[in-house]
Amino acid sequence: MKNLIKVGRARSNITQAELADKVKVSRQTINSIETGKFTPSTVLALKIAEVLQVNVNELFQLEDSDW
Amino acid sequence: MKNLIKVGRARSNITQAELADKVKVSRQTINSIETGKFTPSTVLALKIAEVLQVNVNELFQLEDSDW
DNA sequence: TACTTTTGTAAAGTTTACATGACATTAAGA
DNA sequence: TCTTAATGTCATGTAAACTTTACAAAAGTA
Numbered sequence: 727m728k729n730l731i732k733v734g735r736a737r738s739n740i741t742q743a744e745l746a747d748k749v750k751v752s753r754q755t756i757n758s759i760e761t762g763k764f765t766p767s768t769v770l771a772l773k774i775a776e777v778l779q780v781n782v783n784e785l786f787q788l789e790d791s792d793w
Numbered sequence: 794m795k796n797l798i799k800v801g802r803a804r805s806n807i808t809q810a811e812l813a814d815k816v817k818v819s820r821q822t823i824n825s826i827e828t829g830k831f832t833p834s835t836v837l838a839l840k841i842a843e844v845l846q847v848n849v850n851e852l853f854q855l856e857d858s859d860w
Numbered sequence: 861t862a863c864t865t866t867t868g869t870a871a872a873g874t875t876t877a878c879a880t881g882a883c884a885t886t887a888a889g890a
Numbered sequence: 891t892c893t894t895a896a897t898g899t900c901a902t903g904t905a906a907a908c909t910t911t912a913c914a915a916a917a918g919t920a
Contacts, residue, residue, distance in 0.1 A: 727839070742866075743867095751909085752908070752910075753867090754868090754869085754909080754910085755908055757867065757868065757869085758869090759907095760867095761867090761869090764906070764908085765834045765836050765907080766835050766908095767833075767835065767908090768794065768832050768834065768835055768849070768853050769855065771835040771849070772794070772849075772850070772855045773859070776855070782838070782848070782849035782853075783842070783848050786835050788836065792839075792840070808896060809896075810895095810897095818878070819878070819880070820896095820897090821879080821880080821881095822877080822878055822879075824897065825878085825898095825899090827897095828897095828898075828899090830899090831878085832877080833878095834877070834906090834907085837877090837878090
């Protein structure tokens with residue numbers, strides 16, 4: 727799965743740590759998701775999308791290898 | 794988190810077992826998500842949304858208690 | 861260059877998603 | 891009513907998300 731968190735953060739001009747605070751997870755969790763180390767839960771994806779003001783479908787995109 | 798999987802299945806006229814097959818998880822997993830027993834991963838949410846032809850944000854919605 | 865902020869990463873522990881198998885309940889059709 | 895399909899649920903096991911602590915690498919700024 728591909729993600730555009732970095733782009734969204736840049737647009738909103740916030741750091742990983744600030745995003746982490748807003749969605750109430752650790753900074754490492756945001757970093758791990760952003761760098762593709764793991765897949766967030768849907769609740770967390772919805773929160774990140776809300777903070778970054780985008781749809782989940784824009785922020786996270788399936789790849790062929792996910793099927 | 795609230796979900797509208799049951800509504801989406803009804804619209805697409807497919808059973809939990811059929812949906813499970815299409816997204817490649819067990820029937821119990823679909824049932825557990827649909828009945829709110831647990832939160833799916835974002836990959837699974839994207840797959841279910843794609844099969845049911847809706848956006849993740851329409852299918853899964855945050856509640857105040859999620860924050 | 862020196863200092864500070866931001867980001868990347870790793871290890872160890874806890875929690876939860878998801879699998880499998882089994883069985884009970886409900887809905888639906890003959 | 892009898893039978894079958896669909897759904898709900900439970901128990902056990904494994905894999906993966908997420909936490910905390912800690913440190914290193916990068917990037918920005920004086």
